[in-house]
Amino acid sequence: MGEMVSVINTVDTSHEDMIHDAQMDYYGTRLATCSSDRSVKIFDVRNGGQILIADLRGHEGPVWQVAWAHPMYGNVLASCSYDRKVIIWKEENGTWEKTHEHTGHDSSVNSVCWAPHDYGLILACGSSDGAISLLTYSGLGQWEVKKINSAHTIGCNAVSWAPAVVPGSLIDQPSGQKPNYIKKFASGGCDNLIKLWKEEEDGQWKEEQKLEAHSDWVRDVAWAPSIGLPTSTIASCSQDGRVFIWTCDDASGNAWSPKLLHKFNDVVWHVSWSITANILAVSGGDNKVTLWKESVDGQWVCISDVNKGQGSVSTSVTEGQQNEQ
Amino acid sequence: MEELDGEPTVTLIPGVNSQKKQMCFDWGPGEMLVCETSFNKKEKSDMMPGCPFIHIIRKNEDVYSQILRKLFNESHGIFVGLQRIEEELTGKSRKAQLVRVSKNYRSVIRACLEEMHQLAIAGKDPASDRQFSIQVSSLSAMELIWNLCEILFIEVAPAGPLLLHLLDWVQLHVCEVDSLSADVLGSENPSKHERFWNLPGNTQTLTELELKWQHWHEGCERHLQDGTFASSPHLESLCKIMLGDEAALLEQKELLSNWYHFLVTRLLYSHPTVKPMDLHFYAQSSLDLFLGGESSPEPLDNILMAAFEFDIHQVIKECSIALSNWWFVAHLTDLLDHCKLLQSHNLYFGSNMREFLLLEYASGLFAHHSLWQLGVDYFDYCPELGRVSLELHIERIPLSTEQKALKVLRVCEQRQMTEQVRSICKILAMKAVRNNRLGSALSWSIRAKDAAFATLVSDRFLRDYCERGCFSDLDLIDNLGPAMMLSDRLTFLGKYREFHRLYGEKRFVDAASLLLSLMTSQIAPRTFWMTLLTDALPLLEQKQVIFSAEQTYELMRCLEDLTSGRPVRGEPDAQQLQDDDVETTKVEMLRLALARNLARSIVKEGSLEGS
Numbered sequence: 001m002g003e004m005v006s007v008i009n010t011v012d013t014s015h016e017d018m019i020h021d022a023q024m025d026y027y028g029t030r031l032a033t034c035s036s037d038r039s040v041k042i043f044d045v046r047n048g049g050q051i052l053i054a055d056l057r058g059h060e061g062p063v064w065q066v067a068w069a070h071p072m073y074g075n076v077l078a079s080c081s082y083d084r085k086v087i088i089w090k091e092e093n094g095t096w097e098k099t100h101e102h103t104g105h106d107s108s109v110n111s112v113c114w115a116p117h118d119y120g121l122i123l124a125c126g127s128s129d130g131a132i133s134l135l136t137y138s139g140l141g142q143w144e145v146k147k148i149n150s151a152h153t154i155g156c157n158a159v160s161w162a163p164a165v166v167p168g169s170l171i172d173q174p175s176g177q178k179p180n181y182i183k184k185f186a187s188g189g190c191d192n193l194i195k196l197w198k199e200e201e202d203g204q205w206k207e208e209q210k211l212e213a214h215s216d217w218v219r220d221v222a223w224a225p226s227i228g229l230p231t232s233t234i235a236s237c238s239q240d241g242r243v244f245i246w247t248c249d250d251a252s253g254n255a256w257s258p259k260l261l262h263k264f265n266d267v268v269w270h271v272s273w274s275i276t277a278n279i280l281a282v283s284g285g286d287n288k289v290t291l292w293k294e295s296v297d298g299q300w301v302c303i304s305d306v307n308k309g310q311g312s313v314s315t316s317v318t319e320g321q322q323n324e325q
Numbered sequence: 326m327e328e329l330d331g332e333p334t335v336t337l338i339p340g341v342n343s344q345k346k347q348m349c350f351d352w353g354p355g356e357m358l359v360c361e362t363s364f365n366k367k368e369k370s371d372m373m374p375g376c377p378f379i380h381i382i383r384k385n386e387d388v389y390s391q392i393l394r395k396l397f398n399e400s401h402g403i404f405v406g407l408q409r410i411e412e413e414l415t416g417k418s419r420k421a422q423l424v425r426v427s428k429n430y431r432s433v434i435r436a437c438l439e440e441m442h443q444l445a446i447a448g449k450d451p452a453s454d455r456q457f458s459i460q461v462s463s464l465s466a467m468e469l470i471w472n473l474c475e476i477l478f479i480e481v482a483p484a485g486p487l488l489l490h491l492l493d494w495v496q497l498h499v500c501e502v503d504s505l506s507a508d509v510l511g512s513e514n515p516s517k518h519e520r521f522w523n524l525p526g527n528t529q530t531l532t533e534l535e536l537k538w539q540h541w542h543e544g545c546e547r548h549l550q551d552g553t554f555a556s557s558p559h560l561e562s563l564c565k566i567m568l569g570d571e572a573a574l575l576e577q578k579e580l581l582s583n584w585y586h587f588l589v590t591r592l593l594y595s596h597p598t599v600k601p602m603d604l605h606f607y608a609q610s611s612l613d614l615f616l617g618g619e620s621s622p623e624p625l626d627n628i629l630m631a632a633f634e635f636d637i638h639q640v641i642k643e644c645s646i647a648l649s650n651w652w653f654v655a656h657l658t659d660l661l662d663h664c665k666l667l668q669s670h671n672l673y674f675g676s677n678m679r680e681f682l683l684l685e686y687a688s689g690l691f692a693h694h695s696l697w698q699l700g701v702d703y704f705d706y707c708p709e710l711g712r713v714s715l716e717l718h719i720e721r722i723p724l725s726t727e728q729k730a731l732k733v734l735r736v737c738e739q740r741q742m743t744e745q746v747r748s749i750c751k752i753l754a755m756k757a758v759r760n761n762r763l764g765s766a767l768s769w770s771i772r773a774k775d776a777a778f779a780t781l782v783s784d785r786f787l788r789d790y791c792e793r794g795c796f797s798d799l800d801l802i803d804n805l806g807p808a809m810m811l812s813d814r815l816t817f818l819g820k821y822r823e824f825h826r827l828y829g830e831k832r833f834v835d836a837a838s839l840l841l842s843l844m845t846s847q848i849a850p851r852t853f854w855m856t857l858l859t860d861a862l863p864l865l866e867q868k869q870v871i872f873s874a875e876q877t878y879e880l881m882r883c884l885e886d887l888t889s890g891r892p893v894r895g896e897p898d899a900q901q902l903q904d905d906d907v908e909t910t911k912v913e914m915l916r917l918a919l920a921r922n923l924a925r926s927i928v929k930e931g932s933l934e935g936s
Contacts, residue, residue, distance in 0.1 A: 024353030
């Protein structure tokens with residue numbers, strides 16, 4: 001399709017310093033942003049508009065990431081910051097307020113990620129102190145904390161949950177009974193590793209797998225949404241300029257094999273899967289975002305010459321002075 | 326993953342500038358966010374002020390065009406119809422029916438084209454006029470290509486009729502055939518056409534036709550060589566044209582709008598009984614001759630050439646690249662698949678090309694606030710990944726109104742997508758609770774079969790009752806039916822309301838029994854017992870004795886239980902009960918009323934027994 005894209009809206013956040021993250025909510029109606037100016041802002045962006053709904057103050061340092069919880073829990077947003085804190089914000093009666101503050105880390109918290117809504121309201125947080133903490137909402141304003149100390153030596157840069165796998169016996173569960181999900185997430189750290197974590201029956205988190213392929217700090221990991229195929233897929237990117245796609249045939253659940261997507265000339269900071277997992281967006285140190293469609297020529301479907309290994313098409317979205325289409 | 330098919334398109338984002346910053350991005354459900362950032366996380370950022378803009382970008386989906394919406398709507402009907410009659414398509418009539426479907430699609434394109442054309446010439450403003458004109462060309466190209474595909478792949482016209490179809494095709498699409506060209510290139514021969522073929526009931530065989538034509542052709546040649554037309558260069562040139570002389574034809578190039586016009590004309594005069602498999606030779610040479618090395622083929626030319634070569638995959642590929650939407654390739658490929666023309670190639674996404682294209686098209690529809698409903702049907706007819714794609718997309722539809730939510734739920738329920746139903750109902754229930762619409766919240770939690778939430782909402786109802794002395798949403802609670810069993814608290818709520826109803830109907834004995842049973846069966850939460858006991862007061866103070874002695878003993882036991890000072894987490898302290906003056910008074914009144922009732926009931930029962 002030529003992947004023609006155009007800017008449909010430009011939101012002036014009025015942040016006074018560098019923006020570090022911007023996230024759309026579940027429906028694409030609200031936008032949350034966070035910045036080195038220590039604030040978290042929320043905008044209503046329906047119909048091409050931009051209305052500031054909230055300007056949340058509470059962090060004492062640059063805020064690195066924000067993450068929206070699933071709408072069934074109401075309007076809930078998490079933010080993490082250099083100030084070592086994770087703050088959970090909630091909209092109550094039309095106003096946004098801080099509903100919880102987690103101070104269990106000894107250094108900057110770099111990444112927050114909400115678990116699949118089926119598991120409840122659970123937030124994973126990765127920190128430069130090398131630990132990962134898991135906050136679970138247990139009701140009545142209470143949050144339980146589980147901490148994985150020394151998950152990655154030197155520091156943890158990213159956390160990403162696996163999609164919820166519906167156990168076979170889920171059909172016709174008697175109401176009120178929670179099905180036994182196997183909860184897993186991935187983390188990437190300064191030890192050049194990607195680690196996969198699994199919750200045991202006793203509620204403790206155990207390291208299930210180590211994925212080794214990078215030769216420098218892992219900057220980001222992203223577990224692809226499930227699209228009904230039996231394989232699991234994780235994307236990782238690193239200081240070493242490489243982006244790997246890891247796949248695992250779920251039958252065994254243990255054999256992960258990496259495929260090099262590309263070797264860039266600079267640090268790769270961020271990878272992100274589109275909602276229906278067809279497209280992987282990859283950032284570069286070279287002011288570009290490239291979009292990759294795995295295995296299939298995004299412009300075309302099934303010609304045999306693209307089937308050599310896997311074909312891909314990339315489009316670049318680049319910064320620049322002019323708006324060309 | 327290294328293979329690239331063509332250069333990636335570069336889109337420049339305005340305003341994201343400077344050497345030091347990078348682009349931060351993330352996906353929304355239907356769009357992408359980008360902004361300037363610096364990934365290197367430092368506590369103190371550069372002194373240079375950051376750029377406060379976040380750009381929301383999206384693929385140029387045609388979904389947003391008013392006129393194309395009609396195309397999407399009407400073609401949806403044709404698509405679904407085609408899927409449904411698939412089983413019935415057998416034997417000889419199959420081809421005819423498929424051709425009819427193809428013509429239906431084309432008429433929809435033409436209708437759209439017409440409307441767009443009207444808008445383009447309406448002269449509103451140059452920018453939108455230009456936009457419409459582009460769309461007109463695009464639609465026009467689509468019709469052209471589809472028509473050719475219909476002739477070659479679906480109609481599968483054999484030699485003979487093939488040329489006639491191609492003639493129609495060219496005449497239909499060449500808009501600028503003026504009268505002169507008609508004279509020179511076509512109308513000289515219509516009578517000859519009619520004589521040779523296209524008469525209904527024409528029973529001549531191909532060989533007979535070829536012979537006749539051959540005879541005529543030789544006649545013309547003889548005239549030319551004999552110099553019959555020597556005196557008139559015009560007539561001579563005409564004769565040459567009728568003999569299919571390429572040079573002569575090309576001399577009239579400005580009357581031929583394009584190479585395929587040239588091709589068909591040429592074939593008409595030199596190879597009227599051309600076989601389908603030979604078409605591509607003539608096509609290629611026509612293209613080359615017409616362009617004459619002065620220009621290169623355009624995308625449209627390549628598509629048509631691929632069609633003449635019967636390379637369906639190439640046609641689809643080129644169309645995917647050249648056109649700005651998935652609509653065309655998705656519908657055409659689906660139709661061709663029904664014609665059993667596509668070999669299945671295994672893909673990661675979708676088990677075959679047809680499904681891949683339909684998935685792309687349907688996904689695009691979900692970006693639109695009402696067209697998503699069309700998308701549902703397309704997903705339905707994708708056996709491999711349709712369902713899971715639908716699950717992913719349907720959850721992201723903003724539930725801006727109750728009607729929309731109900732529509733979405735209906736879609737999910739019809740397809741037994743229980744997870745999605747549960748999730749959507751929960752979202753709606755939560756929203757209702759936040760807006761204090763408890764009745765709505767309750768019905769959503771019942772629909773979601775969510776016991777925990779039903780309990781939560783029932784508690785709210787009960788709390789409200791305690792505060793205001795009356796129930797909201799009585800209708801709902803009165804008509805819970807079997808749904809009442811979803812959670813204990815909900816059952817209690819329903820039964821408690823029933824108690825009130827019985828009381829209202831003056832069925833005091835029944836009401837009394839129910840009230841007591843609510844406590845003794847442990848269905849009532851202990852926190853509510855005080856309220857229940859207080860509700861018992863009017864029954865105790867009636868002139869007639871309602872509670873039996875047995876029942877009165879039970880009530881007394883409940884009261885003592887409550888006030889006996891056994892602290893239970895989350896419940897009002899018995900101590901609190903005693904300390905609170907109002908509570909103390911209530912308890913005293915109850916004790917008194919119960920004692921009095923006990924006395925009366927013993928007397929009453931004693932008397933009855935006696936007589």
